[in-house]
Amino acid sequence: MYIKLFLISVLVLKGHCEKSFKLQQVLILSRHNVRTPLSKNLADFTPKTWPIWKEKSGYLTAKGALLEGYMGEYFALWLKKHDLLENDCPSDDNFFVYANTAQRTIASAKAFVTKGFPGCNVTIHHTSDSHDPIFNPVIHNTTAIFKLEAIEQMRVLLKSLHLNSSYEDLEQILNYKQSEYCLTKQKCDFVTDVNKIFVDVGFKPNVEGPLKISKSVIDSFIMENYEGFPSKEVAWGLLKNNDQWNCVLDLSKGYHSVIFNTTLIARDLARPLLHYMRDILLNKQYKITLLMGHDANIYTVLKSLDFKPYSLKNQHEMTPAGGKLVFQKWLEERSGIFFLKVDYVYQCTNQMREGKKLSLDCPPEFMSMQLEGCKTDEKGFCLWDDFVGILNSLVED
Structure with a gap:
């Protein structure tokens, strides 16, 4: 050696x-x-019209x-x-x-x-x-202690995120308060609505709530941009520079970090x-x-x-x-x-x-x-x- x-x-x-x-x-x-x-x-999640794709969802x-x-x-x-x-x-x-x-x-x-x-x-x-x-x-580990520790680590990581400005920017891009989800579910504020953590054997760890909604819509923005949709159609033309992109991307990164970036869960998955x-x-x-x-x-x-x-x-x-x-x-x-x-x-x-x-x-x-x-x-x-x-x-x- x-x-x-x-x-x-x-x-x-x-x-x-x-x-x-x-x-x-x-x-x-x-x-x-x-x-x-x-x-x-x-x-x-928005009253606006999304771009139309030729292929099936997830293809x-x-x-x-x-x-x-x-x-x-x-x-x-x-x-x-x-x-x-x-x-x-x-x-x-x-x-x-x-x-x-x-x-x-x-x-x-x-x-x-x-x-x-x-x-x-x-x-x-x-x-x-x-x-x-x-x-x-x-999740593969079937023990109760694993589940408790995994949820706690995810909760700590979730609490450490500072995403208020990103949430507010995304709400404006979506016109979220006029969305069907807001009007029917009465969940209209990304900053204050609750994120719920799920860790269950046989399923991917998950976070349900504003963070996941944000991840889903931002995923579409990213793929629209890669696909080459006209700039005015990518996030309806409201992400015009790197600072704006990076601000909303913090939400997607935060979601993936919470569900994948605790050592306990990552090594099990x-x-x-x-x-x-x-x-x-x-x-x-x-x-x-x-x-x-x-x-x-x-x-x-x-x-x-x-x-x-x-x-x-x-x-x-x-x-x-x-x-x-x-x-x-x-x-x-x-x-x-x-x-x-x-x-x-x-x-x-x-x-x-x-x-x-x-x-x-x-x-x-x-x-x-x-x-x-x-x-x-x-x-x-x-x-x-x-x-x-x-x-x-x-x-x-």
Whole structure:
């Protein structure tokens, strides 16, 4: 161990020589690309008319397929650049694709491989179950003490949020006090209406109330913007600059933080996926793996592995549509030591809205990620063995 630390220090001081580092393995944990809004009762929350979508609720859009295809094309180039792909068509032994069963995840995986590897017979694996337990972010722990602790942690996090100005701005955008929901339910004030927390075995943790309503309508705003609706139709033209976007986005971030960003809940939700990832990284022979899931999967994996706080430049979201956590295993050939590098790879908001094609000269954004328990140098590398230790501690039976 001391020899390894010495070698790392030498490498850091001298700077990394790219030729001495060789990429060995990549696991891509991806969120599906642009989809239609999930909520089917958005009309209840405003007297205004929402934009009309061509696809069914929760389905990948044609724009989403286009953008995911661009990501597939880019990654094919990136993998070839780093000599992880030797041929245009990867073999099943080298490239494994697994998608959640939702239409938007299977369709996203198909767009990625169809454009990235045209003419190749790449299998997209998925279960026939309606709820794949690997990706399904539901509570597994059946003990009463877990439920009590989980609710308390969510309550503390909820109370720590300062969202009054965001609530007020969103009410004005929606003209909420004239909405059917307000007029029929007599719940007309986001600031004072009550948020209720739910933690039940077999279900996703949830918050019912103004925070969830806010998340649902903001989700539509985000997808409208990515989809390329005219600016006057995206939030009815009332989000005109980054400050306005960021103010209302605090509500969506707050909701996702409450339900996914307590360590207790995140590790319970993500354990099946982390177990699956560990098996692929340590036991399988795949050089490249694509796991196509949801924002919930990325949120809970990030929190479970204890990644340091991050901010994605040129993006409003913490887990943008089509964004990917890219786990990379590198070999330092002079020392024979393996290293981990993790990048968040995503398209910035303008790239998505404008539908910009990606290439090595016009790449997506790369954000180097750091784990608290894996000491990272200035190039983003940490010891692979330390990462393995973290994974094992989270999924051991």
